[in-house]
Every structure is written in C-alpha cells, then in structure tokens.
Amino acid sequence: MIATQIEPTVTLAQLQQSKPDRVTIVLLSGDLDKAMAAFIIATGAAAMGMRVTMFFTFWGLNAIRRRGATSSAKDWLRRMFGLLNRGGADTLPLSRFHFGGLGTKMMQTVMKQNRMPGVPELMQTALDLDVRFIACTTTMGLMGITKDTLIDGIDQFAGVTTYLAEAKQGTVNLFI
Amino acid sequence: MMQADVKLDTLGYFCPMPIILTSKKIKELALGQVLEVVSDDEGIKKDMPAWCETTGHQMMGLEEEQAKSGRIYKAFVKKTK
Numbered sequence A: 001m002i003a004t005q006i007e008p009t010v011t012l013a014q015l016q017q018s019k020p021d022r023v024t025i026v027l028l029s030g031d032l033d034k035a036m037a038a039f040i041i042a043t044g045a046a047a048m049g050m051r052v053t054m055f056f057t058f059w060g061l062n063a064i065r066r067r068g069a070t071s072s073a074k075d076w077l078r079r080m081f082g083l084l085n086r087g088g089a090d091t092l093p094l095s096r097f098h099f100g101g102l103g104t105k106m107m108q109t110v111m112k113q114n115r116m117p118g119v120p121e122l123m124q125t126a127l128d129l130d131v132r133f134i135a136c137t138t139t140m141g142l143m144g145i146t147k148d149t150l151i152d153g154i155d156q157f158a159g160v161t162t163y164l165a166e167a168k169q170g171t172v173n174l175f176i
Numbered sequence B: 001m002m003q004a005d006v007k008l009d010t011l012g013y014f015c016p017m018p019i020i021l022t023s024k025k026i027k028e029l030a031l032g033q034v035l036e037v038v039s040d041d042e043g044i045k046k047d048m049p050a051w052c053e054t055t056g057h058q059m060m061g062l063e064e065e066q067a068k069s070g071r072i073y074k075a076f077v078k079k080t081k
Helices: A008-018 A032-047 A058-064 A076-084 A099-113 A119-128 A137-142 A160-168 B017-028 B044-055
Strands: A022-027 A051-056 A132-136 A156-158 A172-175 B006-009 B034-039 B058-067 B070-078
Touching (some): A022 A058, A022 A160, A032 A051, A032 A172, A032 B017, A051 A058, A058 A132, A156 A160, B044 B070
Parallel strands (some): A022 A172, A132 A156, B006 B034
Antiparallel strands (some): B058 B070
C-alpha cells in the first residue's frame, strides 16, 4: 500500500518552477517568412516563461548580420561571397513571391499598415526577453561572416555540440 | 462586467504582441491585482488561457464586444505569483 499519494499537478508545477521548459530553434533559412515564424515562436515562448535559445546557421545568419554587412575575411573568395550575400534583418527576402524585391516590399508595407512587427522588431523583442542567440562558427567561417559584422547581443559562438547539449534538455526543438 | 486594476490596450496588434505585452505588463502589478487586456486579435481567446496555464497566472474571464471596427476581446488575468 502506498502511504503517500503525490498530487501529479503539484509535482509538475514544482518541476516547472525548478526547471523551466526549454525551447531551441535552429534558423537555417534566411527567408523573411521563415525568420518571422522563428522569432514569433521564440518571443511567444519567452513570454510564457520558457528559456529560449536560437541557433543561427547558414542563411539564417543573415538575420543577425548588421545591415549591409559584407565580409572582412582575409581571402578574396569569401570576401566576394560576403559582398554577394549581404546581411541585415530588414533585407531578408520572402521565400515565395519575392519578385525581385517587389513582392517582399508589398508584404512589408502590408505588415506595417497592420502594425505587425517585422523581423528587426521581433528580433529586438527576443533579445529584450532574454532569448539567447548562438551563431554557428562553422558556417560563419564557410561564408566569410566575421564577428565584427554581426549585431550586438550574440551570446555565444559555438557549434553542433553546444546545440545538441541544449536541445537534449529542450521540450520543444525546431528546425526552420 | 469584470473589474480590473490595470488596463492594457493592445488594439491593432497581432500575435505574438498581445501576449508579449501582457507578460511585460503583469510584472508591474501587485499580487492579486487584475489586468485587463484589450485586443482585437481573435487568437487571444485561446492564447490567453494557454499563457495563463503555462505561467500560472489565473484567467478570470473573457468578454467580447462588438465595436465599429470589429470584435473586441477583453481578457482578465489575475496576477498570482
């Protein structure tokens, strides 16, 4: 016979208090719509009291690059790549209907008219809510993206192990 | 009609802004005080109870009103921690 019955809801609440839910989001895409989805989930989770970590890799790095950032890599090939692949949260194109910038411009106008925050605003909100930003060093090296061309507030520069160590403890892990 | 201590206007804002603004505003309240969140985003009907359930604050109720510009939702949240 069990002497003490533990109330499951109480233990769950206590567990959550001692160990908040963790969310990890990998942003691989540099598309406006996908970045928006990532930041909306990140800010929403942070507002719910979850601990959120975002990993930026490949094209996703463009979201955390300074506007118009090129590259200060030493070799010309990567410098050239940085020149062709300009960064900036407000310059991300739509994954569909970009139409050489026209479609994206239209979308941004509609968003502004509806007081919908864009990627730069959502990103700032995420930082304000203590969402941790981690930049992937491998793809940074590959694409000639240097630390000095990224925005302030990047928590760490790390690789896959750091991501997995975090994701292992996460209850929500997203790859966007 | 429910009575609130503090009112938060989020009219015109879409998800996730009403919830983010709520999570910021609730910090300014004292324990036991009630926050009224006014929104015209229908999503708040489901989102606010979900937010309360996760954060532990108490969802007191939700009122709907028909305004000129469309429907308006008033969510009442009691600060419990």
